[in-house]
Amino acid sequence: MNVALIIVKYGPNNPAERIKLESATESDYVILLQNGVYWILQNVKEHTKANVYALKDDFLARGYDESNSNVPLISYTQLVELIEKHPKSIG
Template identity: 55%
Template sequence: MALVLVKYGINHPVEKLKIESAKEGDSIVLIQDGVYWNLQDLSSLTKANVYILKEDFFARGYKEDEAKYSLIDYDSFVELIEKEEKFIG
């Protein structure tokens, strides 16, 4: 299993490739401007679990009820980092 960090917005082609390369059982975390991927339906791109870093999401003006994916805080983010065997940043 792998942890995939997506930190750039929806117009960044490398981020789309990272999302598409994530497999079922992997974890994708949307951080920084990567939270704008919340606007997309990622189920057509990946079977991985998708999370959004709550602080980055709120900092960009979103409200909790606008999240299409699970919101996590920094403590949960650290737990994912510790749990996953591989890291793609």
């Protein structure tokens, strides 16, 4: 089974990011970084079947609280672990 790590850096107004989310499979992992964390406010799970995580520092830096997130928030260390575990990535 091919598992991809999909990096989403731009918000919901970016059509390329929407395509990446919608084409992800249930076995893929999506990481929301930078302005990609705004997908959380759009209920990202309605746009993808993948496992979704967001970088905690990026989410908090935009003025939100952990309780505002409907996906798991991860640290930089956890991000690096996911990148190492999934050598196939789409950014």
